[in-house]
Amino acid sequence: MKKGYVCDHCLGRQFAQLLTGMSNKKRGGIIRKFVAMEIEKEGETEIEETNLDGINFRRYEPNVKKKKCFVCEGLFGELDEWCGKIMVELQGNEFDNFLIGTRLPDELVKREEDLWEDIGIEYCEEMKAEFNRELGKKLEERTRKDVEFELPEIQILVDVDEDNVELIVNSLCVYGEYQKLERGIPQTEWPSGKYEISLEEIIAPAFLRAADSSDEKFHGAGREDIDALCKGWRPFILELLQPKKRNIDLEKIEEEVNENDEVNVRNLQIVQRNKIEELKKWQPDKSYRALIELGKDVLKKDLEKLKELETTLTQRTPQRVEHRRADRYRKRKVKKIEWKKLSEGELEIRVKAEAGTYIKEMISGDGGRTEPSVASILGTDAVCTELDVIEIHDKDGLQFKN
Ligand SMILES: [Zn+2]
Structure with a gap:
């Protein structure tokens, strides 16, 4: 606070590891008021007095100038603005959870590191971590969806430096089991066009339409020979890339797929992406x-x-x-x-x-x-x-x- 004006977020963040159950903003506000009490008691201070803007003193009169946080340059005042930009990007996408990642300008990162050199890092938190969290909280409120750390449906990349928001829409994975009732059909598409149609090409279209997805990948639990039938039910996962819709009617899709004579599917269910690996490792008799x-x-x-x-x-x-x-x-x-x-x-x-x-x-x-x-x-x-x-x-x- 001697160095210049510092906002509640940046003040509190330096003590983020002390006490829990409150935001850095709250911490910063508490510290500021505590400092202000000391100042009113002593009647003088060495801190930059703009830091005392908005505090109701009884006797002391701080000299307050126009203020901008010298640590974050007002970044935490722009949370609503960023939230609005993200909402625009999210339009038309169905999802239940998300994760935000932020790229901060190099100068901001450097300035924070310089600050740590002076005051120590014992109790601090990175600016990026707080920004991600606070933006996540706001977006949770606006969208009524949840932050998901492990397997988010949508990743939101906020590039503060480039003033840009980018979405990575993760795949929607559907587990199912198929039967192949006609010979001469490969499981997946052959690049040469050697076979007229593949299982993948019979099964996938109904899913692609329902999820409004651009492309898919077919993962089978092994595969039978092209000229072999598969009357047993073979598990598969259809990975729908960049789906706009996620709440898809699996019963209807099953009916649609099963209209053909070559292939049947059953037991369709939405699964997490990490199930693909499990499917690949599965070794049934x-x-x-x-x-x-x-x-x-x-x-x-x-x-x-x-x-x-x-x-x-x-x-x-x-x-x-x-x-x-x-x-x-x-x-x-x-x-x-x-x-x-x-x-x-x-x-x-x-x-x-x-x-x-x-x-x-x-x-x-x-x-x-x-x-x-x-x-x-x-x-x-x-x-x-x-x-x-x-x-x-x-x-x-x-x-x-x-
Ligand atoms: Zn700040």
């Missing part, structure tokens, strides 16, 4: 149904040997995917296998296996790269002609409630 053509007919009693497949397979990265996956060996467990002879040289099997088991290779042996295999056990060629995922197990392992 899966059950498959496969049709197999054998190189020669095998007697029913010899098929009993297929039980030997209930073991841990060693699978080298299959030839069909080796151009896009690292070449390595991995162990995967086949937990259960059942079979039925359909006709001469033709089998149907049902297999339950660990996540990531290459089923087609478990059948063919992939030129010896998978051991053991249907082919190696029966001693003849074996080709998978049809593959369906019939069940995805242990869905309870995923906790998708918010």
Whole structure:
């Protein structure tokens, strides 16, 4: 206060770590009045007297001049103005929570640091922290929405230096489970346009329309082969980018998506963005149904040997995917296998296996790269002609409630 006029915010902030349950502005006001009492008692002072503006003395008459806080340059007097600018930017966006981040001009930051050199930093708080908080409180009042530190729906970047407000609208994530009922459909869009349509392109449009969102990302809990059906319900998260709307009617969307014959979705629910990671890590067992053509007919009693497949397979990265996956060996467990002879040289099997088991290779042996295999056990060629995922197990392992 000897250095010049300092506002209640900046005065109180230097003692922010003392007492709780009040704002820095309140602290500053208390300190100022305490100092004023001392001045009235002594009848004189060494502080810049503009600091005493607005205080009702009985006897002392301070010499008050035009004032501007030398620490924040009046920034805390502009809170309402900034709040108004943010409201304009927020127009048309549906949200329940937000977080404010501020960039202060370098001179202000420097001036605060210089001040700390003089008076110490034992009890202080950064100007930026107070500004974010006070602006957040005002915006909470205006919007009736909450500040959210961890996963805010909207981040508001206030650049005081550039006199600018920018919004980062975070994704809206919808969890769901899908069934794929037609072959030849990849899970996500192929850049080459090799396939007519993907699951993603069938599922996403209804969501994009409802959320008024510009784009999306599709995250599946694994994926089935393009030519395989998925009759089991596979979890996915659709990440809607920059949504204008967040309160979307999931029941209506589900109905809309399910109008097509290729794909069904169910159990739609809004989830937090951090669930994507959880989904990606999830490793459920899966059950498959496969049709197999054998190189020669095998007697029913010899098929009993297929039980030997209930073991841990060693699978080298299959030839069909080796151009896009690292070449390595991995162990995967086949937990259960059942079979039925359909006709001469033709089998149907049902297999339950660990996540990531290459089923087609478990059948063919992939030129010896998978051991053991249907082919190696029966001693003849074996080709998978049809593959369906019939069940995805242990869905309870995923906790998708918010
Ligand atoms: Zn100030």
